[in-house]
Amino acid sequence: MVNLTIDGKNIEVKEGTTVLRAAQSAGIEIPTLCDHPELTPYGGCRLCLVEVEGARTLQPSCTLPVSEKMVVKTTTDRVKEARKFVLTLLFSERNHFCPFCQESGGDCELQNAAYQEGMTNWPLSPNFNTFGVDASGPYFVLDNNRCILCRRCVRACGELVGNFTWGFEERGAKSYLVADYGVPIGESSCVSCGTCVQVCPTGAIIDRQSAYRGRDAQVTKVPSVCTGCSIGCAINIVVKDNQIVRIEGRWGEGVSDGILCKSGRFLPLEEKRERILTPMVRKNGSLKAATMEEAVAAIATAIKSAGSGVAALASTKLSVESLSLFKQIFSDGLKSSMVTTIEEGAMTSASASFTDSLKKSFESKIDSMNSADCVVVVNTDLYKEHQVLGFMVKRILPSGTKLIVIDSDENGFDPFADVKVKAGKGSNVDILDALQSAVKKQKVTDEAAKCGVKEADLVNAASIISSAEHPVFIYSDKLSAKDGQKAVSALIDLAGSVKNSAIINTKGKANSLAASQLKLDKPFEAGKHQAYFVAIGDDEPTEGLLTDLEKAPFLAVSAAYHTKLTARADVVIPVEMWAEISGHFISMDGHLQKTSKSLTAPEGVFSDVDALKALASALGVKTNDNWKEAIKSRVSPVEIVEA
Numbered sequence: 001m002v003n004l005t006i007d008g009k010n011i012e013v014k015e016g017t018t019v020l021r022a023a024q025s026a027g028i029e030i031p032t033l034c035d036h037p038e039l040t041p042y043g044g045c046r047l048c049l050v051e052v053e054g055a056r057t058l059q060p061s062c063t064l065p066v067s068e069k070m071v072v073k074t075t076t077d078r079v080k081e082a083r084k085f086v087l088t089l090l091f092s093e094r095n096h097f098c099p100f101c102q103e104s105g106g107d108c109e110l111q112n113a114a115y116q117e118g119m120t121n122w123p124l125s126p127n128f129n130t131f132g133v134d135a136s137g138p139y140f141v142l143d144n145n146r147c148i149l150c151r152r153c154v155r156a157c158g159e160l161v162g163n164f165t166w167g168f169e170e171r172g173a174k175s176y177l178v179a180d181y182g183v184p185i186g187e188s189s190c191v192s193c194g195t196c197v198q199v200c201p202t203g204a205i206i207d208r209q210s211a212y213r214g215r216d217a218q219v220t221k222v223p224s225v226c227t228g229c230s231i232g233c234a235i236n237i238v239v240k241d242n243q244i245v246r247i248e249g250r251w252g253e254g255v256s257d258g259i260l261c262k263s264g265r266f267l268p269l270e271e272k273r274e275r276i277l278t279p280m281v282r283k284n285g286s287l288k289a290a291t292m293e294e295a296v297a298a299i300a301t302a303i304k305s306a307g308s309g310v311a312a313l314a315s316t317k318l319s320v321e322s323l324s325l326f327k328q329i330f331s332d333g334l335k336s337s338m339v340t341t342i343e344e345g346a347m348t349s350a351s352a353s354f355t356d357s358l359k360k361s362f363e364s365k366i367d368s369m370n371s372a373d374c375v376v377v378v379n380t381d382l383y384k385e386h387q388v389l390g391f392m393v394k395r396i397l398p399s400g401t402k403l404i405v406i407d408s409d410e411n412g413f414d415p416f417a418d419v420k421v422k423a424g425k426g427s428n429v430d431i432l433d434a435l436q437s438a439v440k441k442q443k444v445t446d447e448a449a450k451c452g453v454k455e456a457d458l459v460n461a462a463s464i465i466s467s468a469e470h471p472v473f474i475y476s477d478k479l480s481a482k483d484g485q486k487a488v489s490a491l492i493d494l495a496g497s498v499k500n501s502a503i504i505n506t507k508g509k510a511n512s513l514a515a516s517q518l519k520l521d522k523p524f525e526a527g528k529h530q531a532y533f534v535a536i537g538d539d540e541p542t543e544g545l546l547t548d549l550e551k552a553p554f555l556a557v558s559a560a561y562h563t564k565l566t567a568r569a570d571v572v573i574p575v576e577m578w579a580e581i582s583g584h585f586i587s588m589d590g591h592l593q594k595t596s597k598s599l600t601a602p603e604g605v606f607s608d609v610d611a612l613k614a615l616a617s618a619l620g621v622k623t624n625d626n627w628k629e630a631i632k633s634r635v636s637p638v639e640i641v642e643a
Contacts, residue, residue: 001013001014001015002014002015002017002066002067002068002070003068003069004019004022004066004067004068004069004070004071004072005069005070005071005072006019006022006023006026006028006072006073006074007028007072007073007074007075009026009028011023011025011026013025013066015065015066016065017065017066018041018061018062018063018064018065018066019050019052019059019061019062019064019065019066019070019072020032020035020041020048020061020062020064022066023061023072023074028074030048030050030061030074031047031048031083031113031116031117032045032047032048032061032062033045033047033090033109033110033113033148033150033201034047034062034150034151034152035048035062036152036155036156036199037251037252038156038159038160038199038251038252038257038258039152039155039156039159039160039199040155040159041062041063042062042063042150042151042155043060043062043063044149044150044151045086045090045148045150046060046082046086047083047086047087047113048060048061048062049061049079049082049083049086050064050072050073050074050079051072051073051074051076051078051079052064052070052071052072052073053070053071053072053073054071058078058079058082061074080117083113083117084117084119087110087113087114087117087119087122088119088122088123088124089124090110090148091110091114091122091124091126092122092124092125092126092127092128093127093128093173094128094144094145094146094147094148095126095128095130095145095146096110096111096146096202098111101146101202101203102203102206102211102212103146103202103203103206104203105215106215106216106217107215107216108201108202108203109201109202110148110201110202128145128173129173129174130145131143131144131145131176132144133145134179134184134185136184136185136186136187137184137185137186137190137192138186138192138208138266139192139194139197139207139208139209139262139265139266140185140194140196140197140205140206140207140208141205141206141208141211142177142179142185142204142205143203143204143205143206144176144177144204145204146202146203146204147176147177147202147204148201148202148204149168149175150201151168152196152199152200152201153166153177153195153196153199153200153204153205154166154167154168154177156195156196156199157195157196158395158398159395160195160259160391160395161191161193161195161259161391161394161395162391162392162393162394162395162396162397162398163189163190163191163193163391163394164189165179165180165188165189165190165191166178166179166196167179167180169182177204191261191262191387192262192266193259193260193261193262193265193387193391194207194260194262194265194266195249195259195260198248198249198258207246209246209266209269209270210238210245210246213240213245213246214238214240214245218240219238219239219240219245220238220239220240221236221237221238221239221248222236222237222238222239222596222597222598223235223236223250223596224236224237224579224595224596224598225254225585225593225594225595226247226260226264227317227509227510227511227578227585227595228261228263228264228267228268228510229263229385229386229508229509229510230347230386230506230507230508230509230510230511230512230513230587230588231255231256231366231386231388231389231587231588232254232255232510232585232586232587232588232591232593233249233254233255233256233258233259233260233264233388234249234250234253234254234255234256234258234593235247235248235249235250235260235264236248236249236250237579237596237598237599239598239599242599242600243599244268244269244579244598244599246265246269247260247264247265247266247268247269248260248265249264249265254591254593254643255366255367255388255587255589255591256388256391256392259388259391260388261387261388261391262387263387264388268578268579271577273561273562273563274561274562275560275561275562275574275577275602275605276559276560276561276562276566276572276574276605277574277602277603277604277605278290278574278604279291279292279294279295279571279572279573279574279604280295280569280571280572281294281295281298281570281571282569282570282571287567287569287572292573292606292614295571295572295573296573296611296614296615296618297618298556298570298571299533299556299571299573299615299618300615300618300619302530302531302554302556302570302571303334303531303533303619304619305530305531306529306530306531306554307530308335308336308337309528309529309530309531310330310334310336310338310529310530310531310532310533311336311337311338311339311524311526311527311529311531311532311533312326312329312330312336312338312339312340312532312533312534312535313339313340313341313342313524313532313533313534313535313536313545314326314340314341314342314515314520314534314535314536315341315342315509315535315536315537315538315539316341316342316343316508316509316510316511316512316514316515317509317510317511317537317538317539317578318511318535318537318583318608319511319581319582319583319584319585319595319608319609320511320514320583320584320585320586320592320627320631321583321584321609321625321627322535322537322583322608322609322612323341323511323514323515323518323520323627324518324625324626324627324630324631325608325609325612325613325616325623326339326520326535326612327339327518327519327520327630328616328621328623328624329612329615329616329619329621329623330533331519331520332621333616333619333621333622333623334619334621338522338524338525338527338529339520339522340520340521340522340523340524341515341520341521342524342534342536342539342541342542342545343508343509343512343515343521344521344522344523344524345515345516345520345521345522345523346477346481346508347476347477347505347506347507347508347512348477348505348507348508348512348513348515348516348521348637349480349484349516349521349522350477350479350480350484350485350487350488351363351480351488351505351637352516352521352634352637353484353485354485354488354489354492354637355635355636355637356634356635357485358635359635360635361635361636361637361638361639362492362503362637362638363503363504363505363589363590363637363638364472364502364503364504364589364638365589365590365638366389366392366504366587366588366589368470368472368502368504369389369392369393369396369472369504371469371470372396372401372470372471372472372502373400373401373402373468373469373470373471374401374402374403374404374464374465374468374470374471374472375393375396375401375402375403375404375471375472375474376404376406376461376465376471376472376473376474377393377403377404377405377406377407377411377413377474377475378406378407378428378432378473378474378475378476378479378491379406379407379428379475379476379478379479380407380474380475380476380478380479380506381407381409381411381412381413382412382413382474382506383411383412383413384412385476385506386506386588389474389504389506390412390413393413393474394416397416402418402419402464402468403416403417403418404417404418404419404420404421404461404464404465405417405419405420405421406421406423406431406432406435406461407420407421407422408422408423408424418460418464419457419460419461419464420457421435421453421457421458421461422453422457423451423452423453424451424452424453425450425451425452426450426451426452427482427483427487428479428480428482428483428487428490429483429486429487429490430447430450430451431451431453432487432490432491432493432494433447433490434447434448434450434451434453434458435458435461435462435465435494436490436493436494436497438458438459438461438462439462439465439466439494439497439498440497441462444458444459465498466498468498469499469500470500470501470502471495471498471500471501471502472501472502472503472504473491473494473495473501473502473503473504474503474504474505474506475488475491475503475504475505475506476505476506476507477507477508479491491503504588504589505588505637505638506588507588509539510585511585511586512588513586513587513588513590513636513637513638513640514584514585514586514631516637517586517630517631517632517633517634517636517640518630518631518634519634524548526548526549526552529552529553530553530554531552531553531554531555531556532549532552532554532555532556533556533557533558534549534555534556534557534558534559534565535557535558535575535608535611535612536557536558536559536563536565537558537559537560537575537576537577537578537608538559538560538561538576538577538578540563541563541564541565545565546564546565549565549568550568554570555568555569555570555571556569556570556571556572556573557569557571557572557573558572558573558574558575558608558611558612559572559573559574559575560574560575560576560577560605561577573606573611574604574605574606575605575606575607575608575611576601576605576606576607576608577599577601578595579597579598579599580597580598580599580600580601580605580607581595581597581607581608582594582595582596582597583595583609584627586631586640588638589638590636590638590639590640590641591640591641591642591643592640592641592642592643593643594643
């Protein structure tokens with residue numbers, strides 16, 4: 001530990017801490033523009049200059065490490081004069097006429113810094129170049145006239161997302177931000193994650209959807225969890241007048257430390273489907289508005305008449321509480337033979353079955369990526385799905401981490417791979433067995449031929465895996481789609497043949513793991529059931545599901561939106577959409593997290609929990625709220641921990 005004094009205050013911090021972070025830990029504010037807690041210190045803006053006893057010149061606190069008995073002053077006349085000079089130069093170089101900027105009024109860090117220094121004008125006449133505005137991207141706009149050259153966006157795109165889209169052309173005051181080699185954003189390699197939007201301190205990169213809809217002082221930020229996939233990123237849902245203004249990542253929190261993809265940040269704001277606002281019961285061939293009591297009674301009557309011929313499906317985007325009630329009603333209470341989710345266990349059943357036989361967890365947490373020096377991606381395209389996990393892979397590649405892609409199909413990660421193993425034939429088990437043989441330095445000529453794989457690719461991949469200190473294997477349901485538990489077993493054997501390995505399964509939607517823990521993971525067979533109940537929430541029914549239920553004698557659906565499925569239902573119960581739910585979700589790596597209700601549902605719309613409890617009561621099925629015990633009654637592929 002190191003002891004120092006800042007503005008007369010004695011502070012003790014870890015060795016290697018910067019003066020800026022030491023000051024922040026003691027509640028001492030030092031203004032800065034280029035600094036961001038998730039980025040490597042840069043020292044570009046020079047606004048954080050401080051006076052250090054014994055130093056001839058002012059020092060940038062964001063890059064200066066503390067030293068024993070260091071004495072720092074942050075508010076001397078010399079420091080204040082330097083800050084005003086830095087701000088004066090920044091304001092004079094670009095078009096920072098604040099009344100015309102959507103960030104003006106408390107949201108702009110440049111403007112706030114100026115007011116903090118008592119500036120209401122600047123002595124230098126503006127002498128700036130005029131830049132064009134790039135609005136070619138689907139989600140945000142680039143205005144270089146507002147840019148202060150802090151390079152936060154460039155650094156975030158590279159360090160946090162691993163995409164390296166942003167860069168600068170020209171030099172000095174003429175520098176301007178560009179995508180790739182100067183192409184429009186809409187034609188660039190940008191993946192629309194929006195990280196640059198969130199880190200930008202001015203109005204240079206603005207969100208199309210939230211611009212002018214409310215300043216920070218006028219909105220409410222509700223901490224929650226993204227339910228777009230099974231990663232479970234920590235988010236703030238920014239709300240005003242019961243509408244979502246924007247979605248932000250929570251820096252330093254959750255699995256991803258604040259990084260989001262477009263599915264978590266932008267796509268939820270584009271929801272255009274029509275809400276269901278009242279229960280409906282089919283009468284004389286048409287769905288008619290009804291009371292909740294009438295709708296529940298109609299479902300209960302049909303289910304009782306069907307006896308054992310009841311089938312029930314639930315979305316894996318429902319909360320654990322809802323999934324638990326769903327299971328208690330249909331599996332435990334009614335003893336229905338066909339109770340599952342609309343994922344049908346495709347994402348989890350193989351790993352769950354293997355865990356049942358192993359009787360212990362075998363998968364790792366996502367933070368194992370932090371020490372990975374080799375990543376093996378098996379039958380999953382992280383460029384298209386579970387993108388945040390893909391960002392975690394891409395951002396460690398420049399440091400020397402090797403990437404191996406095993407996929408018979410084209411994969412978005414192919415261009416980044418050190419070795420691509422493309423099988424022309426054979427099963428996934430054959431490929432993994434061949435690779436394990438290569439790891440053990442056995443001759444693999446025959447095995448390579450059996451898989452239609454180049455022997456050199458197997459040998460190169462095996463050499464990289466064998467020499468790695470911390471290899472991480474990432475796989476998805478595609479691995480086990482044909483070969484089931486055998487493929488998972490083969491992957492585990494491969495990982496077990498090398499040291500310090502970790503295994504990550506991407507799973508499916510938000511509560512895919514929770515559904516598996518509740519044994520809601522069997523394949524769906526439409527069969528000759530007389531009554532079907534589908535708790536689909538705000539999920540979109542697939543064409544396969546619609547086909548399976550096309551001739552259902554009786555169909556009841558609880559849903560948030562009108563779909564082809566609700567249109568053919570006999571009874572419809574309106575339920576909450578994702579931002580209206582308060583409940584728990586288990587991430588792909590076992591973190592039990594709570595979502596918070598950020599929006600109030602329209603009148604007449606029910607929570608899934610209330611709807612299921614009402615149905616249980618009408619059916620005479622006793623339920624409980626012991627869902628935590630239920631999810632832990634089965635050994636999980638990955639240890640479940642409360643976040």
